[in-house]
Amino acid sequence: MTQLDLDTTTLATAASELRDATSSLAEVSGGLLATAATPGASGDAGLSAALQGLAAAWRTSHEAVVDELGSLGAGLSRAAEVFEGAEHGTVQDLAALLGGFRSADHA
Numbered sequence: 163m164t165q166l167d168l169d170t171t172t173l174a175t176a177a178s179e180l181r182d183a184t185s186s187l188a189e190v191s192g193g194l195l196a197t198a199a200t201p202g203a204s205g206d207a208g209l210s211a212a213l214q215g216l217a218a219a220w221r222t223s224h225e226a227v228v229d230e231l232g233s234l235g236a237g238l239s240r241a242a243e244v245f246e247g248a249e250h251g252t253v254q255d256l257a258a259l260l261g262g263f264r265s266a267d268h269a
Contacts, residue, residue, distance in 0.1 A: 170246040177238035184231040187224075 197203060204210040248259055 166245075168245050170242045170249065173238055173242035173245065177235050177242060180231060180235035180238060184228060184235055187231065188228045190224075 201207055201210045204213060244259070248255070
């Protein structure tokens with residue numbers, strides 16, 4: 163029989179910290195680069211154009227990273243909830259949770 167030894171508090175803490183990091187990253191938008199890309203801020207038209215291109219490219223990557231981190235945080239949170247519930251449940255509850263037999267099936 164396989165035995166899982168998981169620290170659900172660590173999972174929940176990691177999920178919370180990842181949500182916080184995701185929120186922080188979401189607030190840092192391509193706007194910072196876009197602001198730096200203005201000719202007045204950069205002082206050079208070539209640099210301004212390069213920064214504008216970087217800001218546009220970063221925007222897509224930034225959104226993808228924020229989305230992925232959000233999904234990972236949600237997954238960690240759900241894993242903590244599931245394993246915490248399983249830890250406090252009966253063998254039949256765990257089997258039902260994992261899609262196995264139900265106590266009514268074996269009554």
